[in-house]
Amino acid sequence: MSCQTDFIRELRERGFRLTAQREMVLGVLHEIDGFATADEIYRRVHTLSAAVDISTVYRTLDLLQSFSLIALVEGGDGQRRYKLLLDHVAHTHLVCIECGAVTGAGLDTIQPVLDEIKSRYGFVVDPGHLNLSGWCPQCCEKHTAQDSLSRAA
Amino acid sequence: MSCQTDFIRELRERGFRLTAQREMVLGVLHEIDGFATADEIYRRVHTLSAAVDISTVYRTLDLLQSFSLIALVEGGDGQRRYKLLLDHVAHTHLVCIECGAVTGAGLDTIQPVLDEIKSRYGFVVDPGHLNLSGWCPQCCEKHTAQDSLSRAA
DNA sequence: ATGCCTGCAAACCGTTTGCATCCAC
DNA sequence: GTGGATGCAAACGGTTTGCAGGCAT
Numbered sequence: 001m002s003c004q005t006d007f008i009r010e011l012r013e014r015g016f017r018l019t020a021q022r023e024m025v026l027g028v029l030h031e032i033d034g035f036a037t038a039d040e041i042y043r044r045v046h047t048l049s050a051a052v053d054i055s056t057v058y059r060t061l062d063l064l065q066s067f068s069l070i071a072l073v074e075g076g077d078g079q080r081r082y083k084l085l086l087d088h089v090a091h092t093h094l095v096c097i098e099c100g101a102v103t104g105a106g107l108d109t110i111q112p113v114l115d116e117i118k119s120r121y122g123f124v125v126d127p128g129h130l131n132l133s134g135w136c137p138q139c140c141e142k143h144t145a146q147d148s149l150s151r152a153a
Numbered sequence: 154m155s156c157q158t159d160f161i162r163e164l165r166e167r168g169f170r171l172t173a174q175r176e177m178v179l180g181v182l183h184e185i186d187g188f189a190t191a192d193e194i195y196r197r198v199h200t201l202s203a204a205v206d207i208s209t210v211y212r213t214l215d216l217l218q219s220f221s222l223i224a225l226v227e228g229g230d231g232q233r234r235y236k237l238l239l240d241h242v243a244h245t246h247l248v249c250i251e252c253g254a255v256t257g258a259g260l261d262t263i264q265p266v267l268d269e270i271k272s273r274y275g276f277v278v279d280p281g282h283l284n285l286s287g288w289c290p291q292c293c294e295k296h297t298a299q300d301s302l303s304r305a306a
Numbered sequence: 307a308t309g310c311c312t313g314c315a316a317a318c319c320g321t322t323t324g325c326a327t328c329c330a331c
Numbered sequence: 332g333t334g335g336a337t338g339c340a341a342a343c344g345g346t347t348t349g350c351a352g353g354c355a356t
Contacts, residue, residue: 170356191345207346211347231345
């Protein structure tokens with residue numbers, strides 16, 4: 001896996017050590033191939049080896065983040081969700097407010113917006129946090145149905 | 154203030170009561186006219202009347218949210234920030250990952266992106282959560298300076 | 307008078323941290 | 332052997348909740 005070798009190379013270069021725990025966290029992230037909470041990652045790792053602590057998961061996630069190997073979104077429910085960045089292309093993530101589901105989106109139209117933001121406000125949008133909140137098709141349906149109900153009441 | 158009357162009307166209509174605490178929270182939100190954490194709001198309210206609890210602030214914010222009178226962003230620091238929605242126009246907010254500062258942005262280019270998302274993914278972006286994370290001009294400067302330092306090391 | 311709303315305090319939960327031990331180097 | 336990494340457990344901080352008393356209606 002290229003991210004695996006990336007990770008090991010980064011570790012070596014910066015003088016960090018390669019441990020079984022770090023390999024397992026990375027493996028699980030790769031296996032999930034999408035956003036997952038620290039707890040979900042922890043539980044997956046735990047099935048591989050019971051002797052892995054949640055704090056180690058957090059510390060490894062911090063490490064991966066410092067290597068820019070993962071993206072994170074702040075879920076509306078107060079939990080952070082992590083995802084392996086398999087490529088370094090800017091991806092947009094659509095985060096559902098209701099159910100927390102995250103969908104990846106390839107948007108051709110987003111770049112001009114980012115350029116506009118940079119030139120007008122000097123604000124640099126982080127490609128690793130390119131997230132938009134709203135309602136996924138399923139919840140959107142429920143939401144609008146609810147709205148018309150409460151409006152009728 | 155129109156939001157004040159909106160609020161009172163909503164309260165009356167839904168059978169809720171108008172209390173001094175709720176008025177104070179709304180007043181402070183109006184005074185701030187930008188994003189603030191629950192704690193910041195609490196402290197401002199506290200100067201007006203020492204006998205107001207943080208839990209009441211949270212409960213009032215929940216209420217305001219259910220009335221769609223406030224917007225909220227999940228800060229990168231784990232704190233939520235709230236803002237009175239004075240108009241119902243879609244505003245974009247630029248949230249700094251480093252310092253948590255929030256800047257409002259009027260973007261002409263954003264609408265085509267939202268349309269594209271809706272038509273391609275059926276995902277409806279919430280105008281109240283239209284936030285982009287990244288680095289504000291100040292932190293951006295620090296960040297890039299740090300990067301070149303660590304790269305040099 | 308009624309019951310919604312509040313203050314208080316404790317619980318909650320995701321995340322972080324201190325420290326003794328362990329193991330990759 | 333040495334110091335970075337781990338597991339354990341406790342602390343932390345923002346947010347939520349249960350409950351008895353208070354006040355808007």
